[in-house]
Amino acid sequence: MKKVIIVGGGITGLTAAFQLQEKAKEFGIPLDFMLVEKSAALGGKLVSEMENGFLFEGGPDCFVREKPSVVQLAERLGISDKLLPSNDASTGTFVLSGAKLHKLPDGMMLLVPTKIIPFALSPLISWPGKLRMGLDLLLPRRRETGDESLASFVTRRLGREALDKIGEPLIGGIHGGNSQTMSLKASFPRLIQYEEEHRSLIIAMLRARANTPKPQPTKPGELKKTYFMSFKGGMFDLVSGLVSKLSPEKLLTGITAQRIEQNPGGKYTVFFEDRDPEEADAVILTTPAWDSASLLDRLDPKVSEKLREIPQASSATINLIFRREDVPGDLASFGFVIPASEKRQINALTFSSVKWDYRVPDKNSVSIRTFVGGGRNQELAHLSDEELIKISQTELADILGIQAAPLLAKVHHWIKARPQYVLGHLDRVSAIEERLKRSHPGLWLAGASYRGIGVPDCINDGIKSAEQILALLTEGTYAAK
Numbered sequence: 001m002k003k004v005i006i007v008g009g010g011i012t013g014l015t016a017a018f019q020l021q022e023k024a025k026e027f028g029i030p031l032d033f034m035l036v037e038k039s040a041a042l043g044g045k046l047v048s049e050m051e052n053g054f055l056f057e058g059g060p061d062c063f064v065r066e067k068p069s070v071v072q073l074a075e076r077l078g079i080s081d082k083l084l085p086s087n088d089a090s091t092g093t094f095v096l097s098g099a100k101l102h103k104l105p106d107g108m109m110l111l112v113p114t115k116i117i118p119f120a121l122s123p124l125i126s127w128p129g130k131l132r133m134g135l136d137l138l139l140p141r142r143r144e145t146g147d148e149s150l151a152s153f154v155t156r157r158l159g160r161e162a163l164d165k166i167g168e169p170l171i172g173g174i175h176g177g178n179s180q181t182m183s184l185k186a187s188f189p190r191l192i193q194y195e196e197e198h199r200s201l202i203i204a205m206l207r208a209r210a211n212t213p214k215p216q217p218t219k220p221g222e223l224k225k226t227y228f229m230s231f232k233g234g235m236f237d238l239v240s241g242l243v244s245k246l247s248p249e250k251l252l253t254g255i256t257a258q259r260i261e262q263n264p265g266g267k268y269t270v271f272f273e274d275r276d277p278e279e280a281d282a283v284i285l286t287t288p289a290w291d292s293a294s295l296l297d298r299l300d301p302k303v304s305e306k307l308r309e310i311p312q313a314s315s316a317t318i319n320l321i322f323r324r325e326d327v328p329g330d331l332a333s334f335g336f337v338i339p340a341s342e343k344r345q346i347n348a349l350t351f352s353s354v355k356w357d358y359r360v361p362d363k364n365s366v367s368i369r370t371f372v373g374g375g376r377n378q379e380l381a382h383l384s385d386e387e388l389i390k391i392s393q394t395e396l397a398d399i400l401g402i403q404a405a406p407l408l409a410k411v412h413h414w415i416k417a418r419p420q421y422v423l424g425h426l427d428r429v430s431a432i433e434e435r436l437k438r439s440h441p442g443l444w445l446a447g448a449s450y451r452g453i454g455v456p457d458c459i460n461d462g463i464k465s466a467e468q469i470l471a472l473l474t475e476g477t478y479a480a481k
Contacts, residue, residue, distance in 0.1 A: 001030040002473045005270050005278060007257045007295070008286030009037030010044020011455060012447040014242040015073065015462030016284050021246060022076075023470055027478060031470075034278065035246075036270075038256040042243060046455070047412060048234025053361030055234050056319040057369065058412030060455055061352065062086070062230040067456035069463070070229070070238070077241035082233060085226040086334070086355050094336035096344070096399065097124055097165055101336055104166075110191070111158060111166050112136075112205040125161055132159030134202075141199050147423050151179040153191060157201055169337035169348070175453060176315055176347075176374025176418045186421035232358045235455065257287075260295050262440060282442035282469045286462070288312055288417060289449035300440065306432050310425070310449050312416040314381035315373030318392045319352070319410045326404035327366045345380060346370045346395045365407070370395070374418055385411040419449040442472055 004020060006013045017035045024031035047058030063070045074080050094101040102124040107115025113133070120130065136157050142148070154167035168179045175187055184192060194204035218224045231237035243251065256273040260283060263269060271277045285292045293307035335350040353360040353367035360367050370392045373381035380388070389409045396402040429450050436443050446465040448458055470478040 001032050002281045003279070004031065004033040004282045004284065004469055004473075005268070005280040006033060006035040006284045006286065007270070008044070008447065009035055009039075009042040009251065009253065010286060010447065010458070011046055011238065011242075012044075012458040012462040012465075013037070013284070013286035014042065014239065014246070015459045016286065016446065016466045017246055017250065018076075018242050019463045019466035020470065021250075023466070023478070029470065029474060029478065031473070033250055035251050036255040036257055036272070037251075037253045040254050042251065042253060043236055043239035045414065045417065046235045046239050048236035049410065050233075051408065051410070054321050054365070054367060054408060055359045056367075056410045057234050057352070058317060058319075058410075059414070060235055061350070061356070061369070062228040062235070063455045065225060065227060065229045067454065067460075069456040069459040073459055074231075074238065074241070077238075077245060079231070079237060079241040080223070082231045082237045082241075083223055084230045084232050084356060084358065085224040086228045086230070087357065088226050092333040093170075094333055095124055095165055095169060096336055096338045096342055099342070099399075101399070103333070107209075108166075109205045109209065111154060111162060111171065112201045114202070114205050114209050124165060129159060129161030129165075133162050135159070136202050137200050139200070141195055147183050147185050147426075148192075149180055149423060150177075150182040150184050150187065153184050154179070157195070164339050164341050169339045175421065176313055177420050177422075178375040181420070181422045182375075183421045183423050183425045186425040228355075230356055238455070257295055259297065260285075260299050260443070262299055262443075266442070268443065281473055282444070284444045284446055284465050284469065286447040286465075288447070289419065289445075290416060292445060292449075300435070303432055303435055303440075306428055306435075307445075307449075309428055311420040311422060312449075313374050313418040313420050314378045314413075314415045315371065315418050316381040316383075316388055316411060316413045318370045318372070318388050319408075319412075320368045320370070320389070320392060320396075320406040321360070321408040322366045322368065322402060322404060322406055324364050324366050326402060327368075328401045331366065340376055344395060344399075345377060345391050346372055347374060347376070349396075349399075368396070373414075375420070381413055381415060385409075419453055421453075442469070444468060 006017055013035055017033060020033050045059030049056045074083055092103055094103050105113060105122040106118040107113060113119035150171060151163055154163040175182060194201055198204035255275060258271045258273055261269045267279055267281055268283045269277050269279050270283060289307045289310040290312055293304040296304045331351055331354050334355045337348045338344045348371045350369045352369050388411050444465045446461040451457060451461055
């Protein structure tokens with residue numbers, strides 16, 4: 001019987017384990033596996049905690065529905081009834097500019113205005129900035145084919161003000177990256193495709209908008225489909241669903257892998273702290289790139305060196321609960337993002353209880369989530385919970401006029417846990433993959449450090465790694481099936 005060891009119990013590792021288990025059962029493949037996770041809990045950055053009727057999301061609070069892997073996995077797990085649409089009656093994102101909140105103009109798609117009048121009337125971008133964005137209609141395509149940073153691309157197509165007020169806080173914020181070093185090819189290849197196929201981003205977005213089918217009314221009993229989706233019990237519902245389907249004896253927590261060695265016959269030995277080593281025919285590492293580098297130092301120093309070239313940023317999320325009467329305004333939005341030029345200590349804010357149902361027990365409370373660190377001010381993520389709560393309170397008082405102390409507060413620190421797709425990222429990952437395939441068949445790297453940071457990307461990577469391992473261990477017969 002073949003054996004696979006999965007190191008890392010986040011969403012990627014759990015999905016890989018589920019795929020291995022289900023496909024081995026479906027096709028009658030004799031296969032054993034074990035998953036080891038160094039922390040006491042499974043789920044990685046998917047952390048949903050309930051306290052006094054309030055739901056706190058420590059990591060991602062949603063996924064993008066246009067990437068279908070989450071919905072498909074939920075269907076396989078039998079938890080589709082837990083899927084949750086956002087409250088689009090209060091949709092809308094604001095940008096803090098000049099110490100004031102400005103709503104993104106109606107018709108904005110990614111960075112690009114597709115409705116002239118709302119864009120023209122918006123005070124967010126100055127008239128010189130608007131005219132510069134309009135030059136995108138006339139500018140030629142880029143001739144060079146090499147990688148380009150987000151800052152270079154946005155400035156070249158739409159101008160500096162568009163980068164500072166829209167591109168950097170919106171797109172850079174998704175990855176928590178520095179727009180000056182972020183690889184556009186690795187992070188947002190769609191923008192490159194738009195320029196290649198349509199020359200102008202504005203033309204591309206207008207055509208995309210014209211070809212987008214109008215949303216159909218939701219039928220009785222049918223799940224409403226929104227751009228952002230989540231789960232009623234938080235994103236950890238996905239983890240709970242996976243764990244419920246996996247054999248409990250295969251999931252080992254509190255186990256730290258130390259190193260991996262390859263045996264003369266091609267098998268691998270994984271060494272652990274305070275546990276006897278285990279031999280396996282294949283290993284899937286779903287740990288962050290820097291952790292994987294340490295595991296492979298002895299096996300392949302060149303791969304480890306390349307892995308350490310993938311930076312990991314630190315960040316923190318701060319969840320705060322307030323009485324509704326203590327929060328001024330009508331709260332008719334999902335929240336706002338903050339450009340670096342505003343020199344604030346928080347990067348963004350989400351009105352969690354406005355964006356989602358099931359986050360507060362009643363309408364007398366408001367749940368707010370703030371973010372620090374990532375591409376800028378990473379040092380803040382290392383502050384104590386009390387210091388981060390105080391920073392958030394100060395910023396909320398200044399920006400929103402909230403003077404009251406929160407009823408509850410919860411902080412989650414993510415130290416060196418946010419991969420940065422800097423220039424040359426795809427070439428770096430390709431070189432790693434080629435070396436592993438050539439020298440270490442059966443050793444696979446998966447997770448947010450490589451091919452996409454979102455939950456759908458991690459699920460796809462977990463499935464792909466399992467499929468590759470199954471094909472290898474069955475000498476290609478599984479692929480034929």
